[in-house]
Structure formats: C-alpha cells, structure tokens
Amino acid sequence: MNQYFRKLGALSAGAKSRWVALAVWLLLVALFSVIWPQVNNEESGSNNLLPESAMSVEATNIANEQFPDENGVPLLLAWQRGGGLTEDDLEAVQSIYKKLEEQPLDHQSMIPPFGDMPVEALAESTSEDGEALTTPVFFESAVSTEQLENSLNQLKDIMKNELEVDPFGGDLSGQGLHVRLTGPVGIQTDASSLFSQADVTLLIATVLLVLVLLILLYRSPILAVVPLVGVGFAYGIVSPLLGFFAEQGWIVVDAQAISIMTVLLFGAGTDYCLFLVSRYRDELQLEPNKYKALQLAIANSGGAILMSALTTAIGLFTLSLAQYASYDRFAVPFSVAILIMSIAVLTLLPAILAMLGRSAFIPFVPRTEEMAKELERKKGKRIKRLKSRSRFSKAAGKIVTEKPWPVIIACLLFLGGLALLVPKIDYTYGVLDSFPDDMPSREGFSIISNHYPPGEIAPAQVIIDTEGNEVSIQEHLQSLSEVESVSDPREGETNPDLQEFTVTFGVDPYSSVAVSSIPVMKENIAAALTDSGIENAKDKVWIGGETAELYDTEEITNRDQQIIIPVVLVIIASLLLMYLRSVVAMLYLIVTVVLSYFSALGLGWLVIHYGMGEPAMQGLIPLYAFVFLVALGGDYNIFMISSIWRNRKSMSLNQAISEGVGETSGVITSAGLILAGTFSVLAVMPIQVLVQFGAVTAIGVLLDTFIVRPLLVPAITTVLGRFSFWPGKLWKQEETEKQHGR
Numbered sequence: 001m002n003q004y005f006r007k008l009g010a011l012s013a014g015a016k017s018r019w020v021a022l023a024v025w026l027l028l029v030a031l032f033s034v035i036w037p038q039v040n041n042e043e044s045g046s047n048n049l050l051p052e053s054a055m056s057v058e059a060t061n062i063a064n065e066q067f068p069d070e071n072g073v074p075l076l077l078a079w080q081r082g083g084g085l086t087e088d089d090l091e092a093v094q095s096i097y098k099k100l101e102e103q104p105l106d107h108q109s110m111i112p113p114f115g116d117m118p119v120e121a122l123a124e125s126t127s128e129d130g131e132a133l134t135t136p137v138f139f140e141s142a143v144s145t146e147q148l149e150n151s152l153n154q155l156k157d158i159m160k161n162e163l164e165v166d167p168f169g170g171d172l173s174g175q176g177l178h179v180r181l182t183g184p185v186g187i188q189t190d191a192s193s194l195f196s197q198a199d200v201t202l203l204i205a206t207v208l209l210v211l212v213l214l215i216l217l218y219r220s221p222i223l224a225v226v227p228l229v230g231v232g233f234a235y236g237i238v239s240p241l242l243g244f245f246a247e248q249g250w251i252v253v254d255a256q257a258i259s260i261m262t263v264l265l266f267g268a269g270t271d272y273c274l275f276l277v278s279r280y281r282d283e284l285q286l287e288p289n290k291y292k293a294l295q296l297a298i299a300n301s302g303g304a305i306l307m308s309a310l311t312t313a314i315g316l317f318t319l320s321l322a323q324y325a326s327y328d329r330f331a332v333p334f335s336v337a338i339l340i341m342s343i344a345v346l347t348l349l350p351a352i353l354a355m356l357g358r359s360a361f362i363p364f365v366p367r368t369e370e371m372a373k374e375l376e377r378k379k380g381k382r383i384k385r386l387k388s389r390s391r392f393s394k395a396a397g398k399i400v401t402e403k404p405w406p407v408i409i410a411c412l413l414f415l416g417g418l419a420l421l422v423p424k425i426d427y428t429y430g431v432l433d434s435f436p437d438d439m440p441s442r443e444g445f446s447i448i449s450n451h452y453p454p455g456e457i458a459p460a461q462v463i464i465d466t467e468g469n470e471v472s473i474q475e476h477l478q479s480l481s482e483v484e485s486v487s488d489p490r491e492g493e494t495n496p497d498l499q500e501f502t503v504t505f506g507v508d509p510y511s512s513v514a515v516s517s518i519p520v521m522k523e524n525i526a527a528a529l530t531d532s533g534i535e536n537a538k539d540k541v542w543i544g545g546e547t548a549e550l551y552d553t554e555e556i557t558n559r560d561q562q563i564i565i566p567v568v569l570v571i572i573a574s575l576l577l578m579y580l581r582s583v584v585a586m587l588y589l590i591v592t593v594v595l596s597y598f599s600a601l602g603l604g605w606l607v608i609h610y611g612m613g614e615p616a617m618q619g620l621i622p623l624y625a626f627v628f629l630v631a632l633g634g635d636y637n638i639f640m641i642s643s644i645w646r647n648r649k650s651m652s653l654n655q656a657i658s659e660g661v662g663e664t665s666g667v668i669t670s671a672g673l674i675l676a677g678t679f680s681v682l683a684v685m686p687i688q689v690l691v692q693f694g695a696v697t698a699i700g701v702l703l704d705t706f707i708v709r710p711l712l713v714p715a716i717t718t719v720l721g722r723f724s725f726w727p728g729k730l731w732k733q734e735e736t737e738k739q740h741g742r
Helices: 002-012 017-035 055-066 087-102 119-124 145-163 183-218 221-247 255-284 290-321 325-361 369-379 391-402 404-419 440-451 474-478 512-531 546-580 583-611 621-648 653-684 688-725 729-739
Strands: 073-081 108-110 132-139 177-182 460-465 483-486 498-505 541-544
Touching (some): 002 017, 002 290, 002 325, 017 221, 017 325, 055 498, 073 087, 087 132, 087 145, 132 145, 132 440, 177 183, 177 440, 183 221, 183 255, 183 653, 221 255, 221 325, 255 653, 290 325, 290 546, 290 621, 325 621, 391 404, 404 688, 460 512, 474 512, 512 546, 541 546, 546 621, 583 621, 583 688, 621 653, 621 688, 653 688
Antiparallel strands (some): 073 177, 460 541
16 A cells, blocks of 8 residues: 555655645635535524434424414513512513514514403413513514524514613523523524534634644644644635535535534544654654655555544444434535545645645754754754654553553553443433523523423324224323323314324423323323224324424434444444454454443543533433544554554564554644544533533543553553454464564
8 A cells, every 4th residue: 555655645745746736725725615605604504303204203294284383483582570570561561562563573473462462361371470471473484594583683672672671681580570582483593693603713712722732742833833724725625515515405514513523624634634744753854855754754654544534434424324313414524524634634735744844843853863963063062853752652662561461451440430330321302401501592491491380381292093983082191190281182174083182291391201201102092092993003193292302302313323333333343454454453443442432421421410510411422422432533543553563564563562652652642632622622612512522522532542542452462462463464474483483
C-alpha cells in the first residue's frame, strides 16, 4: 500500500504539484458554493421522527382521516399568578382574545370565544387552586417555523400592550402575572430558536478551543492554524455537497446532526491532521529535503489515516439502518464529512505543508543532526534538539512490556467497575426533558402540570375497528389502575366501524408508569375485541398521543440498538482483520473498545446524574455514543497497532511494542485531548441530548487515550506475544525465528 501513498505524496507534496493541489481545492470550494446551497439553508423543521409503521403514527393518520380536528395546530397560553388570578387578569384575557378575533394573527386558524365569555365562566376554567389558566390559539397546519415565530412575536406585542407589563420574563415564583407560550407551536419555535442561537456559538467555541489546544500542545502558532485551514476547506466542500443532497430529497437535514457534524469535522479532522504532521516532524529530523520528508510521511502514515477514516465513516453510516429518524439523519452527513476530511488531509494538507516546510514548526524547528550541527557552527553555540519521546510515552512503553499483567488487571478493574454502573442508568425520551429548565415552552408545561390533574396534559387517543360488532371497551379501559377517565366513543366520519376514545391518565402521562401501561392497555382492548368475535384483534387497535409516542420511541430505539450495534462490530472487525491480517488482534481490539464504551457510559452517568443533577440520561445517548466511540476509538488503536506491526519487521516483539507506544503516544495523546475537547464544547448547546452526548463521548475518548490505548492494548499484545499476529505474516515470522532459536 505504501507505493500508492508514495505516488499520492508526489502528486500533492511536490515542488510544483503542491500549487496544483491547492488550486484544485480552491476551485472545488468556490464552484460547489456557487452551484449548490449551503447545508444550513436546507435544514428541515420536521419533528416526525417515528416511522409510518409505528402504532402512534398510524393512530394519528387514522385520526386525521376519520376524526379530523379542523381547529389547527395549538399554541397554549399558560397564565399563572401566585395567590390566584385576579379579575383584572381574566378581563385582560377577554380583551386579548377580542383583539385576536378582530385582528387575527398571521396564519391564525381559530380561537375559542374567550372574548365573549363572562369573567365568571373564565374563572371556572382556571385550575382548582385558581392560580393558573390555559387558553389556546390555533394556527394553520402547513406553516413554517419562521412564519410561526413572526406570529408569536405579534401575539407578544398585543399582550404587552394590553397588560401594560411584560408577562414573559421573570421567575415563575415571583410576584405578578406570568404567561408562557407552550404546546406544539411553542415547543416547535423554541427548538428552532435554540439551534439558531447556538450554532454560531458552537462554531466559535470549537475553533477557539482547537486553536488554543494546538498552540499549547505544539507551541507553534503557524502549525496551530494549518489544521484549521484544512478543516475549513473540507467544510467548504461538505456543506454545499450535503446541501445538494438535501435539495434533491436524498437526505433530511437535521439541526442536531449539523451541529455534531461541525464538532466531528474539527475533532476527527484535526486528529487526522496531527497524525500526518507528527510523522512529518519525525521525518524532517532524518531527511534534509522537505518534499521528500513529506512524501515519506504520507507513505508511512497514509494507510493508517485512510483506514481510520474508512472505519469511522462506515461505522457512522450504519446509523442509516435505524428506523428512528434522529439516528438515520446522522448517517450521511457524518460519513461524508469524515471521508472528505480524510481526502483533505492526504491531498490539501500536504500541499500546505510543502509550502511552509520547516517554518511551519517555528519556533521549534525540526532539523536533521547534520543541519543542527551546521547551525551550531554558524551561531557558535549549542542548539536544543527536539525530544522524540515524552516521559509519559517512555514510561508507558516500558511498563507495558515489563509488567503487563499488573497493567491489565488494574485497567480491567477500573474500566469494569465503571461498566457495572450501566444497568443502573435511568433513561428519558421526552422532548421537553432535553430543553433548558428556563425555556418558555418547558416553563409553560410546568405551569400546566403543577396546577392541573396530571393526565389532562396529554390524554391518550384509543382507536378501534369494531368490524360492526358490539364491543364494550370503556369498562376494560377504566379497569386499568393508571386510567382516570374514558370518554364516550366517537364514530369515524366515513367508516362508522372505527371508534375513538379519549383516555385520561391518573398519573403523569410522561412517567415510566404511564408509558409502560400502553402495551397493557392494548392487550386489554385486544382481549375485549377477541371476546366479541373479532380476529387478529391486535391489528385492530391503535393508541395515539404523547404517551404512546414515548412508548414507540423507546421500542424503536431499542430495536435500532439491537440491529446497529452488532452490525458496527462486524464491520469494524472486518476492516481490522483486513488491515492487520490477524484474527487475535482484531478480537482483543474489539473487546477493549467495547469495554471502553461501557465504562464511558457508566462514568458519564455519574457525571450527568450527580454532577449535572439530571434525573435521567437521554435515551438516544447509548447508541450515539456507541457508534462514535467504537468508530473513533478504533482510530487510535489502528494508528498505534500499525506502528507496532511496522516496527516488528525489524525489531523484537517487546521492543516493537515499546517503540510503537513511544512513537504514537505523543500524537495520540494530543489528538485525544483535542477530540475530547471538541466534543465537550457541546456543553455550550442548550439541548440536553447534545450536552450529554458531548460529555459521554469526551469521557470515552479520554479513557481510550490515557488507559485503553497506551496501557491496556499494548499490555495485552505483550502477554499474547507472537499469537497477537496469528495467522498473518508476522506470526509466521515469529515461528521462523523461534525455530532458529532467535
């Protein structure tokens, strides 16, 4: 493979060809940006994450057809005053709704007649304690988020003028009247504003962090900028390319996916840059010609970089097997970003480095020994040489070859102990649980849930197909301990055999108790239908509503995990086997990466639950973290193991392991710190799922960087000895040496 990378190095890092490589990249970025839209302009506002086959989605589709609600999409106004709403408050509600009747908001479809309702009647609609009131405003269904935001701004202006105060600010526990906008419209607009505000913050924070870490680690201002330039060029290709895919309808662009993709580009992209730069610096200390040194660096590190990128890209692409859209929408953006970045590292970055040469490393310029002596003669004083190995790398290389068993036992006890915490993790799938506590729609939801019976917030919608039979469903539903009340049935508009019941829970409809009652509810209804002579009764029952959506989300994400996790492991194992030609090495590398993942999840739970004070981990985190950590964690192992394999051709096994750890320790530690740092930047995002994902992934990267890769993996390699290479050429080399007594 080296010969191909030598040719690639000659094309991208030659004295003349470097300018051609740079020109091609400039031309492609300019051309793509002109002819295709940027990916941020193609973001979808769709919140439909469940597949059409999900029970709750089928229930919604049937309800829209047979039991249509022509009112539109609701915005809920949650009114609250400590000590009780006053008559003036209720008169203000009247006045505002009269205004909305006379001058409707843009895209307003309907409002209840609160403007004509007597104050006494309004008072009866308040909560039992008299402190809260919920009033809706309905909007047209096919309206964009931007249009809804404009309408809500109009509503806020009207309310401020009528109330002569701003009821939308301040702490809910404070005195006075408080109003929060919630419900489907409030949640949709809040989610949009969260990302629109956070995207720029995320980009700036990521760039600054990477820049600072590069300067601290490499102490060269020029070299710190080079990887950022490479990432910038890569993003210049990735963004319009994904924008084109979205424009053609091939992918759906998700705001969360683009946020994480940006972090991934800077994190993984900078890592690949460091792999090449580190090798280039080593070659410059042996080779006086900067072009030849760079071409040798590409030849010696290109295979590991490409293999790492392919492993990560293919691993991330397995998310396309998911039924849950939040997973599926990540697959293509992540894979494309990694592949484009790897191409940039092997073509664009060498061109830039070829232009800069040794000056890229100022003030710590790498020189050959002859060049250093020549400079010493000119200056008349000794010049400090660059250290090829850090104390940590030397110590790690020594301990894993001299005391491998104590290292293995200590690592397994520590990582295994953290992994044992995984079964104790509590998960949540609620959308609002991912919002900040002070988000208006979440605060509005709190007002409603604190002052009204819990089940009224989100009733379930039960639809059955009676096939014309007499069926008594209400008694079966009412018999469930979690159910508070059941409405009378409504018949379908065009199919009278279809009946709809509204079921109000007696518990929090978002609680695990309510969610777990959904399958029980379906079983009870199906049993009643069977007793009435209806065959395949389970297929004649549909349950909709937010509780059913949570149940479907949990079931479908569990299904996705059961499929994607084994597929990722098989793919990563196959790529490792192809690259290393060793079944044994492939097995223990996979096992260590999986152990690292579970320990990261366990330690992440401690941080999220006890450090951040969150009662539950977002249910999407385990699969997100698994795919990223297994794919990215494999990068470092590949880079280190490839060094050991290469050294073994000319050294004894223990020396090859010690040298391999020493050679790669510095660059992988730097890369790990940068990758963990970039993922930790997600903490600036106001969405809990991103904050928690960043925390778990950063923890996993650090565990891999400082424990799994420098200690556990080489210690296992030492213990296994020649069997680490079985059945590849290096194992046969070991066998031959053993037979000859070497």
